[in-house]
Every structure is written in C-alpha cells, then in structure tokens.
Amino acid sequence: MQEHDTSWVRTEMALAQQAPAGVRGPLAWVRKNLVGSVGDVILTVLAIALVVMIVPPIINWAFISAQWVGPDRTVCATAAQGGIQPDGWSGACWAFVNAKFGQLMLGRYPIEERWRPILVAILFVVLLVPLLIPRVPRKGLNAILLFLVLPIVAFVLLVGGMFGLPHVETQLWGGLLVTLSLSFVGIAVSLPMGIVLALGRRSKMPIVKTLCVIFIEFVRGIPLITVLFFASVMLPLFLPAGVSFDKYLRALIGVSLFAAAYMAEVIRGGLQAIPKGQYEGADSLGLGYWQKMTLIVLPQALKLVIPGIVNTFIGMFKDTSLVIIISMFDLLGVVKQNFADANWATPQTARSGLIFAAFVFWLFCFGMSRYSMYTERRLDTGHKR
Amino acid sequence: MKHIAIGILGAAALGWMASAASATTLGDVKAKGFIQCGVSTGLAGFSAPDDKGDWKGIDADFCRAVAAAVFGDGTKVKFTPLSAKERFTALQSGEIDILSRNTTWTINRDTALGLNFIGVTYYDGQGFMINAKKLPGVNSALQLSGAAVCVQSGTTTELNLADYFKANKMEYNPVVFEKLEEVNAAYDAGRCDVYTTDQSGLYGIRLTLSAPADHVVLPEIISKEPLGPAVRQGDDQWYHIVKWTYFALLQAEELGITQANVEELKTSDNPEIKRVLGQEAETKIGTDLGVSNDWVVNIVKAVGNYGEMFERNVGTGSPLKIARGINALWTKGGLQYAPPIR
Secondary structure, three states: OOOOOOOOOOOOOOOOOOOOHHHOHHHHHHHHHOOOOHHHHHHHHHHHHHHHHHHHHHHHHHHHOOEOOOOOHHHHOEHHHOOOEOOOOOOOEHHHHHHOHHHHHHEOOOHHHOHHHHHHHHHHHHHHHHHHOOOOOOHHHHHHHHHHHHHHHHHHHHHOOOOOOOOOOHHHEEHHHHHHHHHHHHHHHHHHHHHHHHHHHOOOOHHHHHHHHHHHHHHHHOOHHHHHHHHHHHHHHHOOOOOOOOHHHHHHHHHHHHHHHHHHHHHHHHHHHOOHHHHHHHHHOOOOHHHHHHHHHHHHHHHHOHHHHHHHHHHHHHHHHHHHHHOOEEHHHHHHHHOOOHHHOOOOHHHHHHHHHHHHHHHHHHHHHHHHHHHHHHHOOOOOO | OHHHHHHHHHHHHHHHHHHHHHOOHHHHHHHHOOEEEEEEOOEOOOEEEOOOOOEEOHHHHHHHHHHHHHHOOOOOEEEEEEOOOOHHHHHHOOOOOEEOOOOEOOHHHHHOOOEEEOOOOEEEOEEEEEEOOOOOOOOOHHHOOOEEEEEEOOOHHHHHHHHHHHHOOOOEEEEEEOOHHHHHHHHHOOOOOEEEEEHHHHHHHHOOOOOHHHEEEOOOOOOOEEEOOEEEOOOHHHHHHHHHHHHHHHHHHHOOOOOOOHHHHOOOOOHHHHHHOOOOOOOOHHHHHOOOOOHHHHHHHHHOOHHHHHHHHOOOOOOOOOOOHHHOEHHHOOOEOOOOOO
C-alpha cells in the first residue's frame, strides 16, 4: 500500500462555484429566451407592443376610471348620456355590481331572511376546507357531516317552513346561491351515481348492464337544455291543475342525472385502464366483488381519471347557467336580468356586469382545476413521470 | 279485479281534478292569500328588478293594483318571471293567476290559446331609431330608403320591417343578429344607421348608447302592439275583477284622484268621485264585483292612478322618459278610455 503524499492530489473538494455570468441571472435569461434569434427578437417586440397597447387601457378602465359606489346610473354615465362623468369618460361601473351584489349572490331571497343562506355558506366552507386539506384528521366524520348532515341542515335553513323559519320558495332563489347549490348537489350525486353506472355497464349481469347502457346513452343523447325546457313547458300541461313540480327540483334532478351519465363514462375509461391482472389478483386473494372494486380497482381507476372527473365538474358548474331556460336565475341570469333596470342602463353596465360574472365563474373553475392538479400530484404514486 | 282497481283509481283522479278545477280563481287567490303574477324576465319600465330585488314597472304595478283591489294590500302579490315561450303554458296550467308580461293582444291568443285579454295597458308599436349624425335631416321613416337597418332575427319585428319597406317601395339593407345584446353593440358601433324594435324598447336601448343625444326615435309606428294583461278563459268573475282594476286606474286619472289626495277626496262632494271611491250610501259596486266597496281607494293608495303609474315607470319620473303619446287619456288625445264605473 502506497501513501498518497504527492502534492498534486487535492485532499479536499473544490468549493462549489457559481455558474458563469453568461448563463445565469436575469440578463442571461433574457438573452436566451427573449432575444436568442432574429425571430425571437421580432416576437418579443411584438409581444411587448401588444402588452403596452392592451394592459394600461384595461387597468385604467377596470380600476382607475372605474366607479365603485353610487346611487344610480348617473355615476356611470357621461354628461351627454345624462350622467355626471365628463365627456369621453370610460370606466367600469362596479357601482352597478355593488348595488346589485345581494341579488347577484342570493337572487330575490327576502332581505330579512338572507342570514340563512349566509349561514349555510359559512357551514359549507367550514366543512369543506378541512376535507380538502390532507393533514387534517377525522376525514370520515368530516365527509359524513358535509355530504349527509349539511344537505339536511341546508334544506331546512334555505327552504324553511319548519322550526319557526318562514318558507322561502325556490322561485326567489337566484344568483350564486343557485349556481353553487346546483353544482354542489350535482357533484355530490353524480360521482357515486357515476361510479355505480360505470360498474353496472361493465357488469356481467345482463339486466343491470342493459339498464345502465340505456340510461347512459339516453341521457347523453339529448341536450340538457331540451330536458330543462321539456320539464318547464310540457310537464305542467300533463299534470292536473294545481299540481306543480318545483322548478328548482326539476333543474336539480336534470343536472344531477346528466352529470352522472357523463361521469359514468369518464370512470369507465379509468376502469378499462386497469390491467386484467389486477382483477385476477384480487380474485385469487379471495376478495368478493365489492371488496375487489373498493380495495383494488376503484382506487387505481379513479386516480387515473381525476382530470376527466374535474373536467366534468367544471363543465357542470358552467352548465348551471342553462337553468335560465326555465326562468331560474343563476349568477349570469341575475346579471343579465338586471340589465333591464332602467336606473342602471348605461353603456358600461352590461360590460361591467358580465366581467364580474366571468370573474366569479373563473374563480371557482380555476380553484377546482388547481385543487385537482394538487390531488393528482399527491396521488401519482404509480405513474410518476 | 284489476279493471275495478283501475276504474276506482281513474274515478278518484277525475274527481280530484274536477274539484281542483271547479274552485274559482278568486276563491283560490283568497285561500292562498296572494296573487301569482307572471311578468317578463326583465324589460326596462315594464318589469325589472330594482336594487333590492323588488319588481318594478308598469306590468308589475298592474298586478299590485289587482292585489290591492282583492286584498286591500298591494304587497300581496308574488311574481313569476317567465320567458316568452313559457308564458302561455304558465297561465293555462294555473301556475299564475294573471299574465302581465308585455304581451301583444292578438285574435289567435284571445281564442285558440284560451286567454282573455282584459285591455291594453300600453299601446306599443314597432318604431325606428336613427343616428341623426349619420342621417342628418331625416325626420320620417319614409326617408330611410337605402339605409342599413339593425334588427333581431326570427322576430315579428323582422317581418314587419320587410313588409313596411316593400309596401313603401324602398330598398334597405338588413343587418341581422341573433341576440339583443349583439344588435345593441352593432348599432352603437355604427354598423347600421337605423335600429328597429318596439318603440318602448328603443327608449331603453337609447340609455345604453355611448352618445344618446345623437339618436332620435322617429314618429312612425309600423305595427300595432297593444300590450295588456291576460287571464284564463272560463272564469268571468276573475276576468271582471282584473278588467275593472284596469278601468279603475284610468277612471282615477280622469277624475284627478291620485295617491296623494285619495284620502281627502273620499269626502268630496263630486258625486262621480264619491261613487268611484265607494263612498255612496248603500253602494254595491265593489261587492257585486267580488271585492270590497273601497277597492278603488285601495288600488290608488297602492300604485296611484294610471298616469302616475306610467310616469313613475316609463315616463318623466324614470330614466326612460317616454312621452304619453297615444297612451294618454281619451280626454287628452290618447286612446286610454274607461267605461263608466256606476
């Protein structure tokens, strides 16, 4: 064994050095990404020009020139339009959204009873948030409270007519209350129902299979708008006078069944992606049908189709706007309905109202989409790339 | 056995349906304690929600007037917003008691659809609005030859427009859109010189234009659109109550009875005012109708007379500023005329 005492062998590691200035820092990033080639330079200049052209006017319209509070249309109209603003003024009329805010959230729900939907909303958030955070314990109890207890409490509080609460007809409901309640019930019903339908469609029992196929194909074959329209225009003529189905209930059933049919096909896609070996493995362990499904197949299948499931949820959330066809007013419906209020008729009203509605829809859809991506990352144990 | 069971079920169902249908509308309304009123889903000045979500407008106020006549309380009314497609079904099926939804009175609706129109609460008609800057000097629709006209597709408006220009041997260039918002935006952007729809609507649309002062509503009306409330056929009592509520509104205006002075006028010496307000001794006008004798007092207290209702919702008291025009009383050159209340 020879000793290493030659002077040119280093005994300690060289200190880590920063990358050369040419490939690090913002300057290098700019050089690489923005002005790397002639084409890049042209695109960069065009993009900057576009941003400079578009962004300042938008900020000016939406914030700087915008009117936030006011009693009526005069704050949002120029002098020539019969208002108080100087000629040439153009800004968002958030005062309209502000004045109608209660309606946009709750529709024509009686003002003295509005604490009820607000309480339901608070309960909903208090129960939903811990369920969405994986660290928080007692998921089972939490889910029971959210999916079984809350709907009953919400029904009692929102509809009333018992425990001394005055009855509030669903006809008075509107705005975000309708949008959210329809989509929450739709989501809560469609996922389990979709799973059952998907399993039924792959079942070896001929009657169950036929029923599931017929249901799914029938529901997917007709547009939601047709069903809603039929339920509101034709159904009353077939029922005896004085008997009427609640419109909101019709919408609730229609939306839930629709989402369930679409959900069934999404989940069936996941079931088909599970190799036969998994089923056989479960069989060889002596698991029964439901054990096999709940312990082996569904956890893998559902994980695979999270993007598809959330896609269906987001689609359904936006489809709730179709209830306007049966004169139920969701958020968008209430916004559009209030355009008819002559006290707020200005050139800016429609724009501001629609942008507000779009922003609220975006907020919820974006939230759902981000949460689904987080869940995917948390669960991508087997297919990580 | 099976047949008997079906027979019994059928008989029971028939009996139940018959009993439900035999009650009068007035009886039903009194039993439930409010009037269910079908209004539009939003039309400026006729029925539109205000900041608190209450329905405001002529159509909404008319239902309040009927509620005041029946219950002595104009707030005992619930509104059902209805789309144009749903409105007749809702009335036929009994979902609503009055359809007060800017509906044009036509013979087909009065007969085949099983409706009874009670009168014309607003005489409307298709009109034209022009951009006076682009078409200087135009003050009649007959000068519009060759103009680009914005119109909503699939409406009677579009057909009336074609008829009018053809009948007057004029050329025009239709700019057609599916949605009302699109028509408004196109007109405001200057894609056409002329906008045509019901005249009452033109005033509402003008408020949303960027330079309303440049736009003029032309005097011509090219179609008759008498808008009025309707009730179901086959219940004369209810029909009369709604019809005479309308006449009472007109009569009150004719006699100068307003929301402000109705209490004082109860002691008026004018026999006609006394009769209308139910202050005559042993009067039976109200009770014969099926309501209380001070029904006109209740109506005027709740919504004012017809003129007050008009000015508050579409006239000078509203941003729409529609002139009375043919909706003035017959004594002032309009068409609103009520048979005597005696």
